[in-house]
Structure formats: C-alpha cells, structure tokens
Amino acid sequence: MQGTVIRNTGSSYVVRMDGGEVMECRVKGNFRLRGIRSTNPVAVGDRVTVEERTGGVAYITDIGDRRNYIIRKASNLSKQSHILAANVDLALLFVTVARPVTTTTFVDRFLASAEAYRVPVVLVFNKMDELSASEREEAEGLMALYRAVGYECLPLSAVTGEGLEVLAGRMRGAVCLLAGHSGVGKSTLLNRLIPGANARTAAVSAAHGTGMHTTTFSELYDLPGGGSVIDIPGIKGFGTFDMEPGEVAHYFRDIFHLSAGCRFHNCTHTHEPGCAVLEALEGHRLAPTRYASYLSMLEDKDETKYRQPF
Ligand SMILES: Nc1nc2c(ncn2[C@@H]2O[C@H](COP(=O)(O)OP(=O)(O)OP(=O)(O)O)[C@@H](O)[C@H]2O)c(=O)[nH]1
Ligand SMILES: [Mg+2]
Numbered sequence: 001m002q003g004t005v006i007r008n009t010g011s012s013y014v015v016r017m018d019g020g021e022v023m024e025c026r027v028k029g030n031f032r033l034r035g036i037r038s039t040n041p042v043a044v045g046d047r048v049t050v051e052e053r054t055g056g057v058a059y060i061t062d063i064g065d066r067r068n069y070i071i072r073k074a075s076n077l078s079k080q081s082h083i084l085a086a087n088v089d090l091a092l093l094f095v096t097v098a099r100p101v102t103t104t105t106f107v108d109r110f111l112a113s114a115e116a117y118r119v120p121v122v123l124v125f126n127k128m129d130e131l132s133a134s135e136r137e138e139a140e141g142l143m144a145l146y147r148a149v150g151y152e153c154l155p156l157s158a159v160t161g162e163g164l165e166v167l168a169g170r171m172r173g174a175v176c177l178l179a180g181h182s183g184v185g186k187s188t189l190l191n192r193l194i195p196g197a198n199a200r201t202a203a204v205s206a207a208h209g210t211g212m213h214t215t216t217f218s219e220l221y222d223l224p225g226g227g228s229v230i231d232i233p234g235i236k237g238f239g240t241f242d243m244e245p246g247e248v249a250h251y252f253r254d255i256f257h258l259s260a261g262c263r264f265h266n267c268t269h270t271h272e273p274g275c276a277v278l279e280a281l282e283g284h285r286l287a288p289t290r291y292a293s294y295l296s297m298l299e300d301k302d303e304t305k306y307r308q309p310f
C-alpha cells in the first residue's frame, strides 16, 4: 500500500494512504535511507510503502524517490542531518525583523540550502502590523535586497490579514512548507488559512523576544482550495549539510552571477586578485550581509556568532 506521510510524532508516523485511510505506522529500527544519516529517516511529505504485519502493526518498508527536500545539520556539531520535509513545491521562509529577530545569516543559509536541493522559496515578512517605523524600514530594506537577488518577497500580517490574499494565491494548489524560527507566526498563518486546523500558537517571550517552541511535530494539512501546508517546529539555526566549500558560491545567486567576472575560475572570492565579487563588495554592488553569510558558510561558522549588521 502506498501513501503520504502527513505527521511525524517522533516515535511513529501518520500516513494517509492513497485510498484515504489514515494509519499510524512505525519504522523498523534498522531502516536506513540510502546512506543518509538522518535523525528522521522518514519526513513529512514522503511517499511511502506500508505493510501491515500480524498484530495489526503497520510498518513503513520503503520510501519513494524524493523530488526534493530541505535538509539541515541536526545540531551544530552533529554529523547527522535532519530533513524538514520532502517533496515540497514551495518553501515559505518566515522572516521577522523583531520579536523574534531573524538574522540575514539564517535567511541566507536557508536559501543556499534550498537552492542546492532545488526547492523554490518565497520570503514572507510577517508581523508587519506590529513593527515600529524603523523596523518597518528595515523589513522593506531587506525585501528590496532579496528581490534584487532574485527572490520573491511578500509582506504579511497573519493577525490582521494584510498580504494574506496575495500569499494565499501564491500557495494555491502547491505543497507549501512553513519554515522559520520559533515564534515567527507559522502556525498562526496555518490557522488563518485552515480555521479547523486548530494548531497551537503562543506569544513570544516578553523578556527575550524569542519563540516558545510551541509546535513540536511536523504536520501536513490540506488547504480548502487545493494544495497543502506543512507546519513544522521552529528552527534555531541552519547548519548546512554536506556542502563542499567550492560549491557554496553556486548557491548564492548574486555571488554566482558576479563570479563570472573573476580572473580565476576557481576563485574563492576571499583574497584573489581580479575577484569580481570582492570588487562588487567594495563598490556596494553586493550586500555585505550576503557576503558575510557566504564567508560563514565557507568556514562553516556558527551563525549565532554573526549579528545583523544593520
Ligand atoms: N502582531 C502579530 N503577531 C503575530 C503575527 N503572526 C503571529 N503572531 C503572534 O506571534 C506568536 C507566535 O506565533 P506562532 O504561530 O505560535 O509561531 P510559530 O512560528 O508557529 O512558532 P513555533 O511553533 O514555536 O515554531 C503568537 O502570539 C501569534 O499570535 C502577526 O502577523 N502579527
Ligand atoms: Mg508553530
């Protein structure tokens, strides 16, 4: 029997069979997915084969080829990966300039990883309603920056509904992943789009301006107008997984574009003479934050060491 994984509860998976039946399934202890060491061998969105064994226990025995997926390092020093979701048409990366702060390093790491695994991303600037004038300016500056790099950016207030129609139109018919830090409003958007979803939400900490890690399991919900939404727990950091230093520049659209003008074809854009990327940086044609993110990934630095420079 074939189905789609719609929920990951940690110890088991909920699968919606193609016939419509929903089943709770387990994964065999020794199940390993084609050599990828992952904390979750099966991810929400995966197409799976399910076999029912004696005693009524259902097991996932195979995973279909993934069209794409979003993967990150499970934790900072870990060699294991964590797959956020598989087979997504669109990732909505929630960005909030305040309460909580989303750093450009986080955004750029996510974008590079999505680029590597061919997942289209739309940047959703949420909580527009509660921004001060200067915070709003900052959000608008970031939208201009990322649009110039080639990404679609949409302002949103999941609470007042500002920007909701445009976003909903963009999501129609697609399998959409909601990603971002804890507290950015992923589940709030979900509830807005699907009133019956009743996903738990919680205010960010007044003292620290950080989220409360309210959503603890990933889950796929169907959209009333077609398509679906995958709500996942907030992500703290985005360690990129399995990327060679020479590859990193390929996943930064702006840097990759500029690198065509570098004197050396194997330029690392760090110190070489005739480097078009460094020239653009000096000439203010490349955002310093993008370059800082590139360096952080080259050296695989802990992103928390980087502060938003403006
Ligand atoms: N003012 C304002 N508050 C919002 C908006 N979107 C969400 N919030 C609030 O932000 C808080 C966190 O929202 P959640 O939806 O729980 O955030 P989340 O991204 O799902 O967080 P995790 O599940 O922890 O990853 C809640 O108090 C929401 O009401 C918005 O657009 N404007
Ligand atoms: Mg949530």
Ligand SMILES: [Zn+2]
Binding pocket: 259, 262, 263, 267, 268, 269, 270, 272, 274, 275, 276, 277, 278
């Ligand atoms: Zn260069």
